[in-house]
Amino acid sequence: DDEDSSIKLKKGDQSGTRILVLGRAHRIRKQKDVIFVELKDGYGKMQCVFAGDVAKTYDAITLTQETSMKIYGELHEVPAGATAPLGRELHVDYFWIDPAWKAPGGDDALSTRVAPDADPNTKLNLRHLTLRGDTASSILLVRDSVEFAFNSTYKELRMRKVSPPALVQTQVEGGATLFEFQYYDEKAYLTQSSQLYLETCLPSMGNVYCIEKSFRAEKSLTRRHLSEYTHVEAELDFITFNELLDHLEYVMCTVLKKVMDEPETAAIIKKLNPSFELPQQPFMRMKYTEAIDWLVKHEILTDEGKPHEFGDDIAEAAERKMTDAINKPIFLTHFPAPIKSFYMQKDAEDDRVTESVDCLMPGVGEIVGGSMRMYDYAELMQAYKNSDIDPEPYYWYTDQRRYGSSPHGGYGLGLERFLAWLCNQHTVRDTCLYPRYMNRCTP
Ligand code: 4AD
Ligand code: MG
Numbered sequence: 001d002d003e004d005s006s007i008k009l010k011k012g013d014q015s016g017t018r019i020l021v022l023g024r025a026h027r028i029r030k031q032k033d034v035i036f037v038e039l040k041d042g043y044g045k046m047q048c049v050f051a052g053d054v055a056k057t058y059d060a061i062t063l064t065q066e067t068s069m070k071i072y073g074e075l076h077e078v079p080a081g082a083t084a085p086l087g088r089e090l091h092v093d094y095f096w097i098d099p100a101w102k103a104p105g106g107d108d109a110l111s112t113r114v115a116p117d118a119d120p121n122t123k124l125n126l127r128h129l130t131l132r133g134d135t136a137s138s139i140l141l142v143r144d145s146v147e148f149a150f151n152s153t154y155k156e157l158r159m160r161k162v163s164p165p166a167l168v169q170t171q172v173e174g175g176a177t178l179f180e181f182q183y184y185d186e187k188a189y190l191t192q193s194s195q196l197y198l199e200t201c202l203p204s205m206g207n208v209y210c211i212e213k214s215f216r217a218e219k220s221l222t223r224r225h226l227s228e229y230t231h232v233e234a235e236l237d238f239i240t241f242n243e244l245l246d247h248l249e250y251v252m253c254t255v256l257k258k259v260m261d262e263p264e265t266a267a268i269i270k271k272l273n274p275s276f277e278l279p280q281q282p283f284m285r286m287k288y289t290e291a292i293d294w295l296v297k298h299e300i301l302t303d304e305g306k307p308h309e310f311g312d313d314i315a316e317a318a319e320r321k322m323t324d325a326i327n328k329p330i331f332l333t334h335f336p337a338p339i340k341s342f343y344m345q346k347d348a349e350d351d352r353v354t355e356s357v358d359c360l361m362p363g364v365g366e367i368v369g370g371s372m373r374m375y376d377y378a379e380l381m382q383a384y385k386n387s388d389i390d391p392e393p394y395y396w397y398t399d400q401r402r403y404g405s406s407p408h409g410g411y412g413l414g415l416e417r418f419l420a421w422l423c424n425q426h427t428v429r430d431t432c433l434y435p436r437y438m439n440r441c442t443p
């Protein structure tokens with residue numbers, strides 16, 4: 001049966017047993033009388049040795065990379081000095097290739113079309129084939145583990161998963177990056193964040209989270225911006241800002257521990273990111289004003305070439321220079337209200353700044369944005385005004401401040417950025433299945 005033929009499930013088989021495996025020819029090495037085929041399925045690889053009559057058949061001689069095969073053979077330990085996945089190889093006595101299973105050779109062969117030195121655009125157009133490579137697929141395996149670890153960590157914290165709508169009529173993070181579309185006779189947007197909806201769930205569901213897509217019409221091409229990304233968002237009721245920071249640190253570190261406790265995932269991470277170590281706790285906590293001082297002291301200028309001043313947005317380049325120099329995770333807190341979103345709670349001790357946090361990671365910069373939320377009705381009404389937002393479409397959000405308001409807060413973590421940091425990838429385009437960014441919506 002299907003399960004029994006998975007290469008991975010054959011790990012426990014004893015030498016000498018005859019088995020059946022199904023998979024694709026990942027690598028083919030032809031010698032004079034012997035053909036070595038590294039067979040691969042989504043669970044593992046197995047070296048298959050074609051010798052004697054089976055090596056002389058037409059299908060063996062003309063075998064092309066990615067061709068699917070059904071193979072019978074006997075398992076053997078690999079000879080001393082040789083290596084093979086699992087330390088075993090299969091001595092093939094019979095194999096079968098359905099005519100429809102054959103992959104093209106020549107100019108159409110996979111390794112020709114997505115050669116390692118192919119230009120990035122070609123690789124992206126052929127993402128469906130690039131994914132068959134070892135690196136691309138191993139990042140997606142890490143991604144699967146990370147998502148699972150977030151779910152299990154939140155479950156342990158008794159948090160409830162909900163699924164907010166993607167089609168909305170409100171913005172969260174400013175009008176500039178909204179994808180607008182015609183929704184029957186009305187105007188609507190693709191959601192920028194599920195935060196506002198998570199807030200509405202607190203009274204009935206308790207602390208909640210979601211792992212959903214968010215959409216941003218980013219008009220620049222950077223290595224960390226996508227137009228569609230996966231957003232891990234959480235919202236917690238009756239908490240303080242410091243409790244929010246502690247929770248965020250706990251979740252991130254627990255997820256990393258879980259992932260590194262899985263041997264298969266840990267091995268991939270070690271390979272992609274050899275110097276990776278679990279981050280030291282507690283994370284460095286740095287106020288926005290301290291960051292401005294740091295940037296001034298280290299003569300890192302704004303994008304306009306001026307020294308940083310209180311009130312300036314810390315742009316991507318400056319943020320990365322600082323994070324790389326400090327070279328460990330940073331919780332950057334207390335941003336000035338005017339450069340942050342309308343809903344952020346002001347700091348009780350200094351109302352120029354908000355109870356906000358960005359988590360910065362070396363190599364990537366910001367991977368999390370979070371804050372306490374304004375919970376006073378009158379303050380929120382004023383905040384809409386300050387940000388030039390028509391409060392009407394937000395009636396359901398505003399109502400949370402009328403029916404049993406509470407101090408609460410939350411955050412959003414960009415999964416692709418988290419993975420770019422964890423797997424030491426230059427760009428978030430390599431940490432999602434099919435990246436979407438300006439001028440790319442295919443495949
Ligand atoms: O900082 P942002 O815009 O915050 C929010 O959306 C909050 N409403 C989240 C919340 O509190 N529930 O986005 C949060 C994170 C960023 O730190 C970044 O990791 C990621 O989302 N992100 C992107 N990732 C890839 N491509 C983009 N265009 C992204 N924009 C934000
Ligand atoms: Mg942000």
